[in-house]
Amino acid sequence: MKRSPISYFRISGFIEGISLLILLFIAMPLKYFAGLPEVVTVVGSLHGFFFVLYILITGFTTLKVKWHLGWPIAAVIVAFIPFGNFILDWRLKKTELA
Numbered sequence: 001m002k003r004s005p006i007s008y009f010r011i012s013g014f015i016e017g018i019s020l021l022i023l024l025f026i027a028m029p030l031k032y033f034a035g036l037p038e039v040v041t042v043v044g045s046l047h048g049f050f051f052v053l054y055i056l057i058t059g060f061t062t063l064k065v066k067w068h069l070g071w072p073i074a075a076v077i078v079a080f081i082p083f084g085n086f087i088l089d090w091r092l093k094k095t096e097l098a
Helices: 005-034 037-065 070-078 084-097
Strands: none
Touching: 005 037, 005 084, 037 070, 070 084
C-alpha cells in the first residue's frame, strides 16, 4: 500500500510531538530534580533531529499536495506548543473527512 504525503506528515508530526513531550515532561524534570543533565542532552538531540525531519516533511507535503500557506505556517507554529501537533493532526483529519 502506497502512503500519501499527508500520511508521512501526520506520522512525523506524531513523532515530533511525542519527542517534545518527552523532552519537556520527562527529561527536563530529570535534569532539574534528579541532577541528570545527560538525559536532556540525549533527548534534546533526538528531538532536534525529529524537528528537522518534521520541517523537511512539512515542506515536501506542502509542495506535493499544493497546500495553501496556512497549513505549513500552522505546522511550524504548533511544533513549539506541547500537544500542538496532535491538535493540528485532529484538524487535518477533520478537513480530510469533510
